[in-house]
Amino acid sequence: MSPCRLRGVYAGHVSFYAPFSKSQLTCFVPGTRRTWWRRGNVVCRLLNRLVMNICGVQWIQRLSDRIEAEPEEWRLQFAYVAAIAVPLLCAFGASPLLAFLDQANIAMLFLLSVVIVAVFFGRGPAIVSTIVSVAAFDFGFVPPRFSFGVSDLQYLVTFAVMSVVGLLIAQLTSRLRFEANLSASRESESRALYEFARDLSGALQTEQIVDVSLAVISRTFDVHGLILLPDADGRLREAPCSSVQASGAPRLGVMDLGLAQWSYDHAKPAGIGADFMPSSEQAFIPLVSPMRTRGVLVLRPVSANGTQTLRQSSQVRSFAALVAIALERQHYIDVAQEVTVHMESERLRNSLLSALSHDIRTPLTSLVGLSESLTRSKPPLAPHQMELALALNEGAMRMTDLTSTILEMARIQSGKVQLNLxxxxxxxxxxxxxxxxxxxxxxxxxxxxxxxxxxxxxxxxxxxxxxxxxxxxxxxxxxxxxxxxxxxxxxxxxxxxxxxxxxxxxxxxxxxxxxxxxxxxxxxxxxxxxxxxxxxxxxxxxxxxxxxxxxxxxxxxxxxxxxxxxxxxxxxxxxxxxxxxxxxxxxx
Missing domain, CATH: 3.30.565.10 (Histidine kinase-like ATPase, C-terminal domain)
Incomplete structure (x- = not known):
């Protein structure tokens, strides 16, 4: 069985793993992943046997499976358990010091426990820790001890001040923790976008853009991806990609293709996290560039975490915008290359036509003159000979006109003709x-x-x-x-x-x-x-x-x-x- 860890516990807290393979128990000490007891140690074997006898392997097995199935719920429960346990541990630790420390100093220790809980577990557990700290201070350190009674009403002021200070500490620490997490999240998103944009900048073909995009998006959001690009008629077709990306691409049915086409035509998202057809198993995100929509990004979540990310994260849209810009850049590169090739071919064709027309113009002029001389010869030609001479003259004149047209058109397109305006x-x-x-x-x-x-x-x-x-x-x-x-x-x-x-x-x-x-x-x-x-x-x-x-x-x-x-x-x-x-x- 794979280890199941109580998620959300930071370094410095106890991390507990419960794999039971061959009746082995592995424990980890706070702040480290190194085992405390070596496998085969006599103490470890005795502890394993004691745990199995007291709790039973089946019970621990069920507990481990439950933690693995519901990690968020167990993390929340652990936070509130820690919020209660930390003040109680502070009370037990401060009891022997009552003869040496004033009650004000002991109250500071309880406030310190509230700060620790707020830093590591958030506002809710910190509020619970404040209430437990005030109760523990009243029960264990305010006379009469070991009761919730108060001999002096001034202690009520002390309790009120402790509660207000604890709540303020919980609120401020929680806000600071939230802002720190938000900053770290934004930094992570910015770094991911920067690295993604850097990878896209090196893609020189549409297939490379598709491969890079699908690889990064699939790895970042725990999804399988597919990019659909429009053809000349505006109908979406699967973009070419490598065999590695094609093997993990989602398979689209008729309904899915219809949703993708709707998303492309309306430039709006559909499916998971969208207003249109949110019950779909996939997310359809249009690749909208500054000029037009370049295609549709189809994402199918692999796990529940991926589904939650597609519903809440705006970073997916940012990745889609980068893909759209890369596709538009590639489109204009292709257009520029086509225009360059066309211009070069036109220039070469005009040069060739101009050269050929100029070279054949002189013999055509001679041919026209000779054919006219035949039609006007003395004595006149025989009827069938005259018919041939006229046909020759007509063909020569047609070729001369065509040659003149080609030369004139080549001069006009080259800009060498001065218009008589x-x-x-x-x-x-x-x-x-x-x-x-x-x-x-x-x-x-x-x-x-x-x-x-x-x-x-x-x-x-x-x-x-x-x-x-x-x-x-x-x-x-x-x-x-x-x-x-x-x-x-x-x-x-x-x-x-x-x-x-x-x-x-x-x-x-x-x-x-x-x-x-x-x-x-x-x-x-x-x-x-x-x-x-x-x-x-x-x-x-x-x-x-x-x-x-x-x-x-x-x-x-x-x-x-x-x-x-x-x-x-x-x-x-x-x-x-x-x-x-x-x-x-x-x-x-």
Whole structure:
């Protein structure tokens, strides 16, 4: 049987162990764990036999089991027994000294016993010790002795003073003891938090953070732990961890997963010690970081002590906050690494495209010139030869346009293009863009809805016209014959909003932002010509103007692309001219 100790007894008091293996009895003297009698000593054997004969081994066995099962109750009982025993021992010790000491000095000895009880056992036992001390002093040292009678009423004042002083000593000593214990507890908590934060600072991956967190929390609070992290859809999944931590992790049922999801969605604790579902066998603590909730910490107590800790301790929340901060730090490290890799890949891709485009531009120019010469040769080519020459010229022109687009986009994104910013009206650029796209709009209906009070805006007319041409041509390319295309513009706060929409099938759902990537098409399997650089070029031009561009689908069907240009402060115009309202229907 394992030793069962009366907990709460400090150094300097008797610690009693009662293991009975092979009829052995081991006793410990005050303030030490070393045995008083050696095993095999004649005195020890005689004492063992005497104890077994008087009390019986079974009775001692039951007493030991009861102490082990209810340590708190036995510690409290021992404290009050000591509170009664200490004044009585003081009375027996002071009786032989009555001839040498005055009654006032003996009263001081009883007050000293009250102080000792208050220091080691607290306020309640100290109050009991005060009452016993006054009674023992009256019974053994105040005439007539060995009775509670009083021959002189002045002793009543002495008893009252002893009681008040004893109670004050009990209160002050208890408060001092409480504050000392509180300070020690706070120091222990601060040290544990510091060591935990230091361990987390060295974790460089999510798995390491989870392993360190579960190991420390399980060891500190006597619990089994599990960390759940959200996926891309916000559903909680078990975080990756080492096999050691996974072996002790609590197993979650459907109800437990539902509680964990509720705790994550509402950023509130659930289960043990919480207002929501306190009857659960586990505690669900959300990992709330400064920006968002990073997951849920699930704790299952191993013992009753762990359950009590989860219900009362705020230190668990402090540990959870450190875990959340560590997870958020790791998240931003991953984001920074992804952004760095993306930027580097974009830079390398732009450099490669720029180099390739520049190298193939010269032979393409020669190819265009030769194909045009073939179509204009004298005498004329045969019909089938002319058809081949025209196809060659058309392909060469398409490759030349693509090469120019790639070069221009690479220059814009690298910041090497100087924008020709001029103050001008948007209506003029819209009109020139529609004229340039006239062949592509032959089978569509174009509407313009430009506000009559549009101000002057500073932008590069050539590049913004390129943006409008790309958007209108895309709308015409991906919509059926006879569909409507609308160009609208209005002022919104400090920006000019330009809206191009159509009545076609719209963008693929959920990919509205992806269509602005390089070489990305709405329908990768489409037979329509194009390489997916038009919208990417539009974004590069608009962002160079410090504007924004976005794509969306209309509720009734169709696609919409909206871009903005900053208004700024236009120059003063001496004679204001009425701007023409370009609004109507243009059937090309």
């Amino acid at each position: 001029q103050w001008q009206y948007l209506e003029e650029v819209v009109g020139s863009a529609l004229r340039a796209c006239k062949p592509a709009l032959e089978r569509h209906v174009v509407h313009t809805n430009l506000a009559s009070d549009l101000p002057l805006v500073q932008f590069d007319a050539v590049l913004v016209e390129r943006v409008l041409c790309n958007l209108v041509e895309n709308a015409a390319k991906y919509t059926p014959t006879g569909s409507h295309i609308t160009i609208a513009a209005q002022v919104a706060f400090d920006f000019l909003e330009v809206d191009v929409r159509d009545s076609g099938p719209g963008f693929p759902k959920g990919r509205e932002d992806e269509v602005f990537g390089k070489f990305v098409r709405g329908d990768p399997e489409s037979a329509l010509p194009g390489v997916g650089l038009g919208l990417s070029m539009c974004r590069a031009i608009i962002e160079a103007h410090r504007g924004t561009i976005c794509a969306s689908n209309l509720g009734h069907g169709g696609a919409r692309v909206l871009f903005t240009l900053p208004l700024g402060t236009p120059p003063f115009v001496p004679e204001a001219e009425d701007a023409l309202e370009v609004q109507g229907v243009l059937d090309v």
